Amino acid sequence: MAARTRRAEIGVVDLARELGISTATVSRALNGSAAVRPELAERVRQHAESRGYVANRLARALSANTSRAFVGFMIPYVDTPAYSAVAAELARLLSADGTQMILTITENDPERELRQLRELLASRVAGLVISTSTGVLEDTKRLLTRLPVVELHRASGIDAPGVFSDDEQTLAESVLHLAALGHRRIGYLGTPTALSNGESRLRGVRRGTELAGLGRDAVTVCLPEPTQENGYRGALELLGRSPAPTALLIGGGALSIGAARAVRASGRRLPDDLSLVVYGDPSWFALSDPPLTTIAVPYPELASRAARLLLGRLDGVAGGGLAAGGGLAGGGPNLIKPELIVAGSTGPPGG
Structure with a gap:
């Protein structure tokens, strides 16, 4: 009796050929990529399931x-x-x-x-x-x-x-650091309080202000969505206030990158004209001249x-x-x- 021929396993290349689309699109659709339109992703998944591709994939996992x-x-x-x-x-x-x-x-x-x-x-x-x-x-x-x-x-x-x-304590320490240097006008650029981390960071700023014995109006607050562009715009907005802050404290990584660009664009020298505290990865901000005082977050941990x-x-x-x-x-x-x-x-x- 002749041995039964094993049916060839359906692959991404086969699905792409049958659907008339690229293998990259099929792969993205099957992997849940947002780069593929939902209706196309659904069509790819249904076709893959009908051809046994999804079942084979699950079998390999099991x-x-x-x-x-x-x-x-x-x-x-x-x-x-x-x-x-x-x-x-x-x-x-x-x-x-x-x-x-x-x-x-x-x-x-x-x-x-x-x-x-x-x-x-x-x-x-x-x-x-x-x-x-x-x-x-x-x-x-x-x-x-x-x-x-x-x-x-x-x-x-x-x-x-x-x-x-745990941002609250370190943001408070940052305000205390600036206050100890003599700053009485601080601009805080942080994330919205609708976010839990935005709320805790602002709470830390308020606590630091209180511990430093500064008046509540010593800190001017700007809380945009945390993007680099908003960091750039927000920093320029704070620096344009009258009287201008003598220090900026940034409560977000993307905001920090945008704010650093804004400070450079403003022509202010660090720390002669302005003090700057940023948030995020110190290895990035150490490349600045001068290196930036940083709220360093242990991202690997x-x-x-x-x-x-x-x-x-x-x-x-x-x-x-x-x-x-x-x-x-x-x-x-x-x-x-x-x-x-x-x-x-x-x-x-x-x-």
Whole structure:
């Protein structure tokens, strides 16, 4: 009796040829990329399932003896130090565990965020690390209850553990640092208080102002959406006030990059004409001349704790255990304090 011929496995190339589109488009659609129109992505997925591609993919994941082959990482922006650094480290850590990360970028758009979450759920991701948009929708919060979730940077009020930068204390220390140098007019450029981290940072600024014995009007506040362009515009707006601040304190990584550009464009010299404290990765800001005083956030540690916490939750779902480094479900250990690194961009008013 002749041996039965094994049916060739359907691949991305076959799907692309049958649909009349590129292999790159098919791959993006199957991986939940936001770069593919939702209607086209759905057509690709339906065709792939009808041809057995999705079933084969799931079979490979099951044969690898894992229930967590794919997880999602949903962020509002990728062109910021905070999210790009965490994304790279998180992907590395998850890959070492045999788990692949699917990155989606919402552009801080709540409707887009909801669509992308639905796509991730349809792709059967095992879990999700998410930094929600400013105006996260209630429908999104409801869908997030369907799978293990870890929040990062921003708390949305859902019942899920998270890993956050403990900004309040370090922002207070930054105000105290500037006040000790003699500054009595400080411009604070931070993120909106609709975001949990924006609220905690402003709370730190207020607490530092009080501890320094400054009047509440000593700090002028500007709270735009955290983009580089808004950092540029916001810094110029603060510097254009009368009287102008003698120091700027920036509460956000993307805002810091834009603000540094604005200070240079204004022609002010650091620290002779203006003191500047920025937020984020000190390795970037050390390249400035002079190096910038920085609220240094340990992004690799944030990524490490988020990965351990998510994998621990997945192990708990699948096998009732908790990964090494467990015990992270409590609020305290999930708060990571940034460090104020004083450099050449801060000094007494007027030099």
